Every structure is written in structure tokens, then in C-alpha cells.
Amino acid sequence: METNSTSGASGAESIVVENLQKRYGDFEALRGISFSIKPGEIVGFLGPNGAGKTTTMKILTCFMAATEGRARVAGYDVHQASRQVRERIGYLPENVPLYDEMLVYDYLKFMADLRGVAKARRQERIQAVAELTGLGQVMGRPIGELSRGYRQRVGLAQAIIHEPEVIVLDEPTTGLDPNQIIEIRDVIKTIGRHKTIIFSTHILQEVTAVCDRIIIINRGQIVADGSLHELEARVAQAEPGLRVSFAGEPTAALQTWLAELPGVEGVYAVSGAPTMASFRLKTRDKAQTRRALLAAEPPAEHELLSLTEEEPTLESIFRLFTGGSTEEGEVSEAGESGAQGASETEAAAPSPVEQDEEEEALSDAASNVPSAGEGAADARQEEVSRG
Numbered sequence: 253m254e255t256n257s258t259s260g261a262s263g264a265e266s267i268v269v270e271n272l273q274k275r276y277g278d279f280e281a282l283r284g285i286s287f288s289i290k291p292g293e294i295v296g297f298l299g300p301n302g303a304g305k306t307t308t309m310k311i312l313t314c315f316m317a318a319t320e321g322r323a324r325v326a327g328y329d330v331h332q333a334s335r336q337v338r339e340r341i342g343y344l345p346e347n348v349p350l351y352d353e354m355l356v357y358d359y360l361k362f363m364a365d366l367r368g369v370a371k372a373r374r375q376e377r378i379q380a381v382a383e384l385t386g387l388g389q390v391m392g393r394p395i396g397e398l399s400r401g402y403r404q405r406v407g408l409a410q411a412i413i414h415e416p417e418v419i420v421l422d423e424p425t426t427g428l429d430p431n432q433i434i435e436i437r438d439v440i441k442t443i444g445r446h447k448t449i450i451f452s453t454h455i456l457q458e459v460t461a462v463c464d465r466i467i468i469i470n471r472g473q474i475v476a477d478g479s480l481h482e483l484e485a486r487v488a489q490a491e492p493g494l495r496v497s498f499a500g501e502p503t504a505a506l507q508t509w510l511a512e513l514p515g516v517e518g519v520y521a522v523s524g525a526p527t528m529a530s531f532r533l534k535t536r537d538k539a540q541t542r543r544a545l546l547a548a549e550p551p552a553e554h555e556l557l558s559l560t561e562e563e564p565t566l567e568s569i570f571r572l573f574t575g576g577s578t579e580e581g582e583v584s585e586a587g588e589s590g591a592q593g594a595s596e597t598e599a600a601a602p603s604p605v606e607q608d609e610e611e612e613a614l615s616d617a618a619s620n621v622p623s624a625g626e627g628a629a630d631a632r633q634e635e636v637s638r639g
């Protein structure tokens with residue numbers, strides 16, 4: 253039975269999820285999630301491995317039933333009106349099943365048929381999606397001969413062949429090289445001009461490159477929902493920080509001196525030039541710590557070179573909303589290797605001096621993948637002179 257006969261195009265929400273729960277045996281993969289997405293929004297569904305992203309997407313696309321709760325797509329209940337939902341939704345699964353021996357053109361024709369595109373419109377639709385996804389050159393090639401980037405374009409093309417209002421993409425850039433990632437992001441942005449898109453990722457940078465909004469899921473629960481700007485503001489409030497650099501090699505004396513400044517709650521060594529000692533300071537009160545830093549005399553030979561106010565990074569956003577428990581490689585700035593490029597050196601530091609590996613991994617990884625969002629990690633330079 254249909255709960256609402258209107259489609260998302262009329263201005264209603266494109267996706268409405270209410271208290272959705274999913275249990276696999278005794279395991280609760282989704283623990284009552286709720287959110288809604290408006291027509292035309294591009295939403296990044298962000299979370300670490302096992303958070304529940306694929307489970308949510310499978311329920312939205314009628315591949316799996318929820319244990320409790322409701323979901324509506326384009327006004328139709330996924331459980332009660334699955335045919336109507338499937339007609340209005342396009343899905344790119346994490347591992348899209350493609351037939352290697354089929355020509356790209358034949359595959360798209362086959363998928364158009366499967367999705368109920370009227371015979372008279374098939375040719376026009378194949379041409380339109382080929383153009384949109386940049387497949388023109390490879391329409392006569394067997395899918396098995398295509399690069400991973402082109403295979404993903406084929407996956408996107410099949411997801412939109414029937415002109416769905418809502419598009420669900422499960423980790424669409426996983427396994428692609430940096431150039432392919434940028435190309436696929438561009439295709440997603442182009443498609444998103446006229447469609448509602450929800451796509452999952454554990455690549456933090458993806459969300460700034462493509463999304464209007466971010467929903468963060470962790471252990472089956474929604475832990476944050478807002479624009480990047482809103483989430484950054486919340487992090488800035490929760491994790492105020494400064495970055496300082498001094499002349500000379502980092503020493504225990506310098507770190508102890510920093511740790512004892514008013515307001516300071518943590519000192520994190522950050523690698524830099526060999527003749528420079530750089531630290532991130534976690535502070536209860538940025539203004540108080542900054543004043544103290546400028547007024548006090550650092551240990552001998554450690555002239556203060558710069559004092560920088562830290563902007564929240566995507567990593568810090570994720571850390572805040574998922575309880576700080578990112579595992580190595582689990583959530584990365586620029587792909588699977590993102591958490592492995594830490595460049596700071598282990599400092600022999602007195603408590604509470606700590607390392608901030610994620611921070612450095614982020615800037616390393618970010619330099620590999622040019623994209624929007626790099627500015628999020630940039631700090632506002634406030635050069636200070638101690639002359």
C-alpha cells in the first residue's frame with residue numbers, strides 16, 4: 253500500500269528515514285537512525301568500516317528489509333511500495349556486478365530494458381548517460397577491457413539509465429587512482445545538478461569535494477548531520493587549538509614549558525623543518541594561551557617563529573563525532589593509505605605531550621589528491637615577531 257502518492261519532484265522530501273533499525277541475528281547494525289534529504293541535495297554519508305552505511309543503502313534501495321522503522325523514497329514506502337521506489341531510485345552498489353564479456357553499449361541496453369525504459373526511448377537514454385558519464389569512446393569495448401575508472405562510469409551510467417529522481421552511490425570512488433577519483437567526482441557533481449544524491453564514503457575529503465551536507469554514522473547511529481561549515485564550527489568550539497613553531501630542535505624542556513602555559517591541555521609534536529620545533533596545542537582558552545605565549549620567555553635558543561590559530565580539520569570533525577576511535581586506514585583523507593603517511597617523529601615528551609598522527613596523515617594524504625576542501629585543514633597564519 254502506498255503511503256504517499258506524491259513524488260520528490262513536487263517538493264516533498266526525497267528520502268525520509270524514521271527510526272530505522274536492522275538486526276543481523278543478535279547484532280544491531282542500525283540502531284534507530286532518522287534523517288531526511290530534500291530534492292536536489294547531495295549528501296555525503298560518512299562513517300568508518302562497519303558503521304552501517306551499506307546496510308542503510310540496501311534498505312533504501314529495497315535490497316533488504318529493515319527490522320524496525322520506516323523509509324520513504326520519492327514519497328513511497330520502501331517496504332510497501334518497493335516497485336515504485338525501484339523505478340525512482342538508481343543504485344551503484346559497492347561492487348557493481350558488471351558482465352565482462354558484454355560490450356558497454358549492450359550492457360546499457362540490457363540495463364535499460366531491465367529498468368523498464370520504454371523501447372522508443374532506449375536509444376536516447378543510452379546516448380544521454382554515455383555523454384553524461386563520458387563513455388562515448390568506449391561504447392563498443394567489452395567491459396572486461398576497461399580501466400577501473402571507466403568501469404565505475406559504466407556503474408554510474410546503469411544507475412541513472414532510467415532517469416531516477418534519487419541516486420544512491422555506495423563508496424563510488426573506492427579503489428580508483430587520484431585522477432579517476434577526480435573524474436568520478438566531477439561526474440557525480442554533474443548528475444547532482446538535477447538529482448538527489450546520497451553517497452557513502454570513508455574518504456573524508458570526498459565530502460568537501462562533492463557534498464552540500466554530511467551525515468556521519470557510527471556504530472549504527474547518526475552522530476552528526478549538517479553542512480561542513482556547521483560541523484567545523486562545532487569542532488572549533490569543542491577542540492580549540494593553536495599551532496606554534498620555535499627555532500631549534502624539539503626538546504623536552506620546550507615541551508614541558510608549553511605544557512605548563514595557562515589553558516594548555518595537550519601538546520602534540522608535529523614534524524617540520526629539521527631546525528624547527530613545531531607543536532599543536534590543545535587549549536581550554538585560545539586567547540589566554542596566546543597571550544601567555546607572547547608574554548613569556550621560551551627556553552633558551554627557542555625563538556618563537558610563528559603562532560597559528562588552527563582551523564578544524566575534517567579528521568578532527570570525524571574524531572569528535574565518532575568518539576575519537578578511528579582505526580588506522582579506516583577513515584582516511586585521500587583513500588586507503590591516508591592514515592599511513594604520518595610524518596611526525598616520536599617525541600620523547602613529558603606528559604601531557606602526545607602525538608597527533610591523524611593530523612599529519614591528513615596533510616600528507618591531502619597533498620596527493622588535489623581537490624576542494626584542502627582549505628579546511630589550513631591554519632590561519634598569524635605571524636608574530638618577538639622582536
Ligand SMILES: Nc1ncnc2c1ncn2[C@@H]1O[C@H](COP(=O)(O)OP(=O)(O)OP(=O)(O)O)[C@@H](O)[C@H]1O
Binds near residue numbers: 279281301304305
Ligand atoms: N549479512 C550480514 N550478516 C551479519 N552481519 C552483517 C551483515 N551485513 C553487515 N553486517 C554487519 O553489520 C555492520 C554494518 O555493516 P555495513 O556493511 O552496513 O557497514 P558499512 O558502514 O557499509 O561498512 P564498510 O565501509 O566496510 O562497507 C558491520 O558490523 C557488518 O559486519
